[in-house]
Amino acid sequence: MFARIGRHFRRLAINCPKLYSSTVVKESGAVSDRSKSFREIPGPKGMYNIPYFGTALHFKPFTNYELNDLPEILTNMREQYGDIVKMRIGRDYVVYIFDPDYTKTVLQLPYKEFFAYQLDLFEVLTKRTGIPKSLTLMEGKEWMELRKPAQEKMLRPAVVASYGPLIEQVTDDFIDILKQKKTIDDLQMTLSNYTTESVAMLCFNRRLGNIGSEESPEIVRCITEFFTLFQKSLIMPFKTFKYFRTPLYKQAEAVRLHMQSIVEKELKAQLDVLNQLKKENQLDDYLQKDPNFMYSMLADPRMTLGKITSIVTTLFSAGIDSTANSLLFALTDLALHQEKQQKLYHEIQTVVGDSTHLTKEHLAQMSYLKACIKESQRRTFPIMTGPARFMEWDTVIGGYTIPRKTFVSLDMAAMVMDERFFPKAKEYIPERWLRNVNDDITKGQEFPFAFKPFGFGPRGCIGQRFAEMEMQIGITKIIQNFEISMPPGVSEIKTICRPFTSPAQKVTLQMQERKTIAE
Incomplete structure (x- = not known):
């Protein structure tokens, strides 16, 4: 059935998609006569359009696919139906986009309400437990009131750069611990300990002391377990946890409440420190030594303790897992491609030299370092598909009218592996991101909206600059001090999503x- 429908819609796709410019239809305007209706967007038909049940038909036991195989399912659909596909997800339709130009149109629309995708498990937990709603679940005025002050303190380059010395202190201690080993048996756990320590410096202004531990910190175990349960909830055809306290819900609630208690305990400890320093008239001296994210939030009249808790919880939970995984794939790519690792080491030697101290000027000069990170994020995209938006107007994309409040998912994970945009897409070639390379391999630079691993615009990742600096410092220090390699016989790292892309098995x-930092 898929093949027959696919042939039909491929014939349509030849005639329409790029002949129509992607345009916004104003609220008071009419859709152009040239645009096709939402009903005409190609995609699975028949029983696949039954709410909830239609979604389940794509996965086990009806097929051999599991939820983690959704990227493969979507890639197959793109090949059958073209660069815009409509698929039933739960009770609603989701439109998947596989074209950088269409993606650009969606991301650059003048959003005002910033609708959020309502994640059922998160919503139910918030209502039943009273846990503050995370920034991810907010929309409209509520979201803007929280996002704006947080963005001012997290995305300004000068503010983020001030945390560089603190991250370097954590990284230097991490390197000292690594020097006692010849092998990291569980790379993800080790890197999670490192990112936990780094993110704690941002969120709580103190070290948690987990960096040398032989097991994952309690908060990391909670985050991993919660994301795994959340992933399971997404594919459930009937979300009974919305009406009953099911075993999955009870487990998720217990883990989420424990996460919240850990965050609140750390916040209270930092508040006590600040209050004590204020009583002793030492607060000004304390704040002049190092940046203090917590104090900057407390000093902002727009912020309440509840809002600060929401921001810190979002930063802490997402920042640990996503950054640790991105670091893991960057390091394993370098370990599997020794010539690229040597080229990066040469850049580090050229820029940093004998210095054991990294400055923002050093990082600014290391273009190959940034290219290596980008290439790893391209080959192993950090999330299952890519950023998404709810349409706030009737919008024409690729010749089809997409109604207001339709959820549009921009499948960058598919785009970055598409040979039309990235030649030799399966290969690890950091040079494709360099500006001074005159070769067809750099074609991907012509499609900037095919690759936005941190999202784009106001809904983009609020911790992007901090995460980028953390990865740059971490990778530089590791390659500066070690030659890294994979065990014999290992040629690739298999992945799963929960919801960040992670290794499916333990990585060594x-x-x-x-012998010396400079030879």
């Missing part, structure tokens, strides 16, 4: 300490 990394 071999390390050989360099």
Whole structure:
């Protein structure tokens, strides 16, 4: 059935998609006669359009696919139906976009309400427990009132750069611990300990002391378990946890409440420190030494303790897992491609030299370092598909009218592996991101909206600059001090999504300490 429908819609796709410019239809305007209706958008038909049940038909036991295989399902649909596909997800339709030009149109629309996708498990937990709603679930005025002050303190380059020395302190301690080993048996756990320590410096202005632990910190175990349960909830055809306290819900609630208690305990400890310093008239001296995200939030009249808790919880939970995984794939790519690792080491030697201290000027000069990170994020996209938006107007994309409040998912995970946009897409080639390379391999630079691993615009990742700096410092220090490799016989890292892309199995990394930093 898929093949027959696919042939039909491929014939349609030849004639229409790029002949029509992607345009916004104003609220008072009419849709152009040239645009096709939402009903005409190609995609699975028949029983696949039954709410909830239609979604389940794509997965086990009806097929061999699991939820983690959704990227493969979507890639197959793009090949059958073209660059815009309509698919029933739960009770509603989701439109999937596989074209960078259409993606640009969607991301650059003048959003005002910023509708949020209502994640059922999160929503139910918030209502039943009273836990403050996370920034991700907010929309409209409520979202803007929280996002704006947080953005001012998280996305300004000068503010983020001030945390560089703190991250470097954590990284130097991490390197000292690694020097005691020749092999990292569980790379994800080790990197999670490192990112937990770094993110804690931002959120709580103190070290948690987990960096040398042989097991995952309690908060990391909670985050991993909660994201796994959340992933299971997404594919449930009938979300009974919305009406009953099911075993899955009870487990998720217990984990989420424990996460909240850990965050609130750390926040209270930092508040006590600040209040004590204020009583002793030492607060000004304390604040002049290092940046203090917590104090900057408390000093903002727009912020309440509840709002601060929401922001910190979002930053802490997402920042640990996503950054640790991005670091893991960047390091394993370098370990599997020794010539690229050597090229990066040469850049580090050229820019940093004998210095053991990294400055923002050093990082600004290391273009190959940034290219290596981008290439790893391209080959192993950080999330299952990509950023998404709810349409706030009737909008014409690719010749089809997409109604207001339709959820549009921009499948960058598919776009970055599409040979039309990224030649030799399966290969690890950091040079494709360099500006001074005159080669067809750089074609991807012509499609900037095919690759936005941190999202785009006001709904983009609020911790992007901090995460980028953390990865740059971490990778630089590791490659500066070690030659890294994978065990014999390992040629790739299999992945799962929960919801950030993670290794499916334990990853081992071999390390050989360099004799000297500068040779």
